Amino acid sequence: MPVSGWIEVSEKYCKGCDLCTHACPQNVMSLDLARLTPKGYHPVHLHAEGCTGCAVCAVVCPEAALTVFRGEKIMAGV
Ligand code: SF4
Ligand code: SF4
Numbered sequence: 711m712p713v714s715g716w717i718e719v720s721e722k723y724c725k726g727c728d729l730c731t732h733a734c735p736q737n738v739m740s741l742d743l744a745r746l747t748p749k750g751y752h753p754v755h756l757h758a759e760g761c762t763g764c765a766v767c768a769v770v771c772p773e774a775a776l777t778v779f780r781g782e783k784i785m786a787g788v
Contacts, residue, residue, distance in 0.1 A: 715763020715780045719754050723775035726751035730767035730776060736760045739767060 717739075724747055731739040731754060738760045741752040754767075754776070763780025 713762055713780060715761040715778060717754075717756060717761065717767065717779070718777040720773075720775045720777075721747040721753045723773040724751060724753045725749070725773055725775075726753065727772065729770050729772065730754055733766050733770045735764065735766060736762060 726741055726747070728741060731741065738756050738758045739754055740757045742755040743752055745753055745755075747753050763778055765778040765780075768774075768776040768778050
């Protein structure tokens, strides 16, 4: 089964600096321009499937705003 990952973004700490979106090797992250954090920044989100849980984004984040999870993809309906 393919390895699948996902992230959780702490909107309390994300400052929309875009470092993680440029570092993501899968190019699945972007700023969510439809939303604002309590501090007024656009928070990061996953805009596509393909996150592998590599954690590069969490390593480069200067605010420690990202938590990365990784596991085997479970097919729906099985
Ligand atoms: S864990 Fe890796 S693939 Fe997933 S969003 Fe972060 S940098 Fe991209
Ligand atoms: S690197 Fe961290 S603070 Fe910057 S946009 Fe990504 S999650 Fe937000």
